[in-house]
Amino acid sequence: MRNGCLAMQLSRDDLLKAYRLMRTIRVFEERVHDEFEAGRIPGFVHLYAGQEASAVGVCLNLTDADFIGGTHRGHGHAIAKGCEIGPMMLELFARKDGLCQGKGGSMHIADFDKGMMGANSIVGAAVPLAVGAALASKTLRRGSVAVPFCGDGGANQGGVLESLNLASVWKLPVVFAFEDNGYAETTASSWSIACKDIVNRAAAFGMPGVQVDGFDFFAVHEAASQAIVRARAGEGPTLLDIKTGRFYGHHEGDSQTYRGKDEVQRLRGDKDCLSIFRKKVMDAALLEKKQLDAIDGEVEGLIEDSVKAALRSPAPPPEALHQNVYVSY
Amino acid sequence: MARILTMRKALSEAFRQVMEEDPTVIMMGEDIAGGMGAPGEQDAWGGDLGITKGLIGRFGPERVLDTPISETAYLGAAVGAATAGLRPIAELMFVDFMGVCFDPLLNQAAKFRYMFGGKTKTPLVVRTQIGAGFRAGAQHSQCLYPLFAHIPGLKCVIPSTAYDAKGLMIASVRDDDPVIFFEHKVLYDSVSDEVPERPYSIPLGEANIVAEGDDVTVVALGRMVHFARTAARQLAEERISCEIIDPRTISPLDEDTILESVANTGRLVVVDEAYPRCGFAADIASIVAEKAFRDLKAPIRKVTPPHTPVPFAPELEDAWLPSPEKIAAAVRESVKA
Numbered sequence: 001m002r003n004g005c006l007a008m009q010l011s012r013d014d015l016l017k018a019y020r021l022m023r024t025i026r027v028f029e030e031r032v033h034d035e036f037e038a039g040r041i042p043g044f045v046h047l048y049a050g051q052e053a054s055a056v057g058v059c060l061n062l063t064d065a066d067f068i069g070g071t072h073r074g075h076g077h078a079i080a081k082g083c084e085i086g087p088m089m090l091e092l093f094a095r096k097d098g099l100c101q102g103k104g105g106s107m108h109i110a111d112f113d114k115g116m117m118g119a120n121s122i123v124g125a126a127v128p129l130a131v132g133a134a135l136a137s138k139t140l141r142r143g144s145v146a147v148p149f150c151g152d153g154g155a156n157q158g159g160v161l162e163s164l165n166l167a168s169v170w171k172l173p174v175v176f177a178f179e180d181n182g183y184a185e186t187t188a189s190s191w192s193i194a195c196k197d198i199v200n201r202a203a204a205f206g207m208p209g210v211q212v213d214g215f216d217f218f219a220v221h222e223a224a225s226q227a228i229v230r231a232r233a234g235e236g237p238t239l240l241d242i243k244t245g246r247f248y249g250h251h252e253g254d255s256q257t258y259r260g261k262d263e264v265q266r267l268r269g270d271k272d273c274l275s276i277f278r279k280k281v282m283d284a285a286l287l288e289k290k291q292l293d294a295i296d297g298e299v300e301g302l303i304e305d306s307v308k309a310a311l312r313s314p315a316p317p318p319e320a321l322h323q324n325v326y327v328s329y
Numbered sequence: 330m331a332r333i334l335t336m337r338k339a340l341s342e343a344f345r346q347v348m349e350e351d352p353t354v355i356m357m358g359e360d361i362a363g364g365m366g367a368p369g370e371q372d373a374w375g376g377d378l379g380i381t382k383g384l385i386g387r388f389g390p391e392r393v394l395d396t397p398i399s400e401t402a403y404l405g406a407a408v409g410a411a412t413a414g415l416r417p418i419a420e421l422m423f424v425d426f427m428g429v430c431f432d433p434l435l436n437q438a439a440k441f442r443y444m445f446g447g448k449t450k451t452p453l454v455v456r457t458q459i460g461a462g463f464r465a466g467a468q469h470s471q472c473l474y475p476l477f478a479h480i481p482g483l484k485c486v487i488p489s490t491a492y493d494a495k496g497l498m499i500a501s502v503r504d505d506d507p508v509i510f511f512e513h514k515v516l517y518d519s520v521s522d523e524v525p526e527r528p529y530s531i532p533l534g535e536a537n538i539v540a541e542g543d544d545v546t547v548v549a550l551g552r553m554v555h556f557a558r559t560a561a562r563q564l565a566e567e568r569i570s571c572e573i574i575d576p577r578t579i580s581p582l583d584e585d586t587i588l589e590s591v592a593n594t595g596r597l598v599v600v601d602e603a604y605p606r607c608g609f610a611a612d613i614a615s616i617v618a619e620k621a622f623r624d625l626k627a628p629i630r631k632v633t634p635p636h637t638p639v640p641f642a643p644e645l646e647d648a649w650l651p652s653p654e655k656i657a658a659a660v661r662e663s664v665k666a
Contacts, residue, residue: 067413101446110445117412118445122436128405129437135406136413139355139391146409159432162402169397324447325481326506326581 010221015287016295018060018217022052022274023299024085025076029248031303032075032092032106036252040311041092044121045106048076050247053273054179055080057220058147058240061228067115067133069126069148071179072107073246074119077149082114089306095313102316103324115144123184124150124157127176131163134172134231145173145231147224153184155198164205164239173231175224176239179214185250186258199241207237214244215271218280245271334524337517339491340380343498344418346528348388351416354502356384357394357403358420365395377422377458378517400430404455408438408507411453416502421457424473424511438507439482450505454498459487460513460552460602461639461650470639470646472551472603475612477509478580484508484533485580489554491522493577496531503530513551520555534581538590542570545660546590548613549575549600557600559653560660569664579609587613588621595626596663600656605633627666630659 010018029049036045048055051073059068059080070077078088083099091098092106099109110118117133120126130148137144154160155178167174178198180189195201202209210227212219220242227238245267249256256264281287334342348354362385363374375382385393396403400421407419421427427434438451461470478485484506488494494512501508539554540561549557554575561571572590576583591597597617601610610631617629632651640646 067409069409098446100444100448103446104444108440108444110441110448112412112445112449117409118441120437122432125405125432125437128402128433129409129412131402132406132409132411132415132417133413135394136410136415139410140353140414142414159401159405159430162397162399163405165397166399166402166406170394323443325443326484 012286014060015281016291018056018221019277019287019292020295020299021056021060021080022217022277023295024302025049025052025055025079026274027299027303028075028079028085031307033248033252035307041106042094043105043107045092045252046073046250047246047248047252048073050267050273051179051181051214051244052076053217053220053277054177054214054242054244055149057217058175058177058224060221061225062115062145062147064113064115065142065144067117067130067144067146069117069130069146070119071126071149071151071154072119072121072123073151074107074109078109078111078116078119081116083109083111083116085302086306086309089310090313093310093313094315095310096316096320097313101320103320124154124160126150127154127160127163131167131172131174134167134174135170138172143232145175145228147175147177149177149179151184152178152180152182152189152193152198153187156192164201164207164237167237168206171234171236173234174237175227175231176237177224177242178240179242179244181244181246183246183250183258197241199239202239205239207239209239209241211241211243214242215273215276217273217277331523332526333521334491335518335521336488336491336494336512337378337380339495339524340498340512341383342524343495344381344384345387347499347502348384348392350528353414354416354418355392355394355410356381356418356420357396357407359396359398359422361420362390362393362395376420378514380517381420400426401433404430405433405437407453407455408433408451411438411451411507412441412449416452418454418456418502421455423469424457424459425468425471427473427476434477434483434507434509435480439480442506443482451507452505453507454501454510455507456510456512458514459511460515461646462515462552464641464643464646466641467638472511474509474511474579475603475608478609482507483580484578485511486533486578487511487551488577489516489520489551489575491520491524493531493537495524496529497533497577499528500530500533504533508533511551515552531577533578534583536574536576536583536586538586539573539575540571542572542594544570544594545572545596545598545663546587546594547571547573547598547600547656547660548587549573550579550609551602553600553602553651556651556653557656560656563653563657564660569660571660584616584620587617591617591621592624595624597625598630598632598656598659598663600632600651602634602651604636605631606636608633627663630663632656632659
């Protein structure tokens, strides 16, 4: 497994941005957990807390012109790709001014202006879509890349395996970011992935595969950076196998009885990507504690404001029922 | 002098013209050129039935893409590419193959514009062969368009003539919503009619009144339009006048033309080659029963196959299909009632 050295190409601004994004995802998710429990958020919610270094490590290498496809656990992908927090929170609360006008929700949050092709509640479905975005980039000579995120569960979908092959056959600028958080719902990836790791599949599809410690922002960032440079240069796709873990259940309400005793506690204690990041940058004297603490405070305020705004915003109007589709029966 | 083309030639011309007018139009599918990576002839097939032959030579392999047999991946890629600036025309060789790859259309393309609050468009055409008559058996002969019409957000086109095929294809490619374009395999070469050389489009959602008449309204699609015309010629000799309506697209559906015709005739026969349960014929019957009940002078009649898979034996397949004789019989029953 690839461990990250402190990527020296990252400026202090980059480091601050990375930390801010990861902290934003964490606080967003912790707050959504509370708001959902209080019954203020409708529908299904899947939290990304614990996996922040994966989305941010990948997306910090991308611009708005690059595409990502998300999973049902998609809030982290959206935030890392630059979606605005206010409209995102409004969307989760099913408000009129949500990112998708309250018609998408947690599992279908998208912002094409930011290259976010959508969280996707069909497991593995974003992968062929992102391959198509890469095809568009290649055909139109845009030089952009596409990164489909996919969990260990999605890794076993036929369409995902087809997509790995197709991207290689067409030599497309794709970086397949597999996030192995240990569980597809309740099923362990150590059981459901027949080979040892997802990374072992890369060779079968004629592409390089890199396994990285997904709790280490620097490891993810470095591996993604190399894969993205390779894709932009027209050298074809790469598979990233990002080993990570989630702090919450599959969905909100999951009793998690399938998990080991103290497993989540150990993850939070030893594998918290935010703590790991803080230690690394402070030990190397790249950032100071007070800078990081200041970000923590700002993020708390941002999330608090977004929830307050969501609570006082209106629901979509009745006429929205018939809008944005070709027939109105 | 009138230019008469087969539906095959009319479609080929439409592909060439839309690709010439818009560099973002690409095509993809299995063997749409053919011979990819093989030692022999390139562009070996030009599609399973030769409809796309010559396009790779004209537009190159970056715009005419052969795919591995991976329908989920390439239909999904076509949907994704449509959201990212291209106008893909993806071929699914036979509609029967939808069983292995429905998600990109069912849950992705159909939903995006609505589910993302109008934030994106998905200008995609999926073209696919439908229909019985080739003795191809249960897995290569279905129509299945009711499955797609059931899904809000997908547009469904079923042309019956060469003229309609070209104009509807051009309209479909220019449309910003996902369009499923159903081509009846028997019609490619059995139908020829006048087709202008210039590019033209036929709006999606406008029915064609194929023949005017006063006694019975006959609604039919695709190959069934031709069966209805044959039946109508026979019935004309019996002094029964049929008004034949070809909706051409079933999503969106031109209800008004059907309802206006029924208001005049008071009688409706719906002919369809798709399975009868929860199908197109049942849908039209329910719309007319609900909205034009007081216009009806007789019970609505449906002429469809039985609710069985398509059989292989020629005798059985012929018996399975609707026929001009079955249509004529239904019209006579309607007039007598």
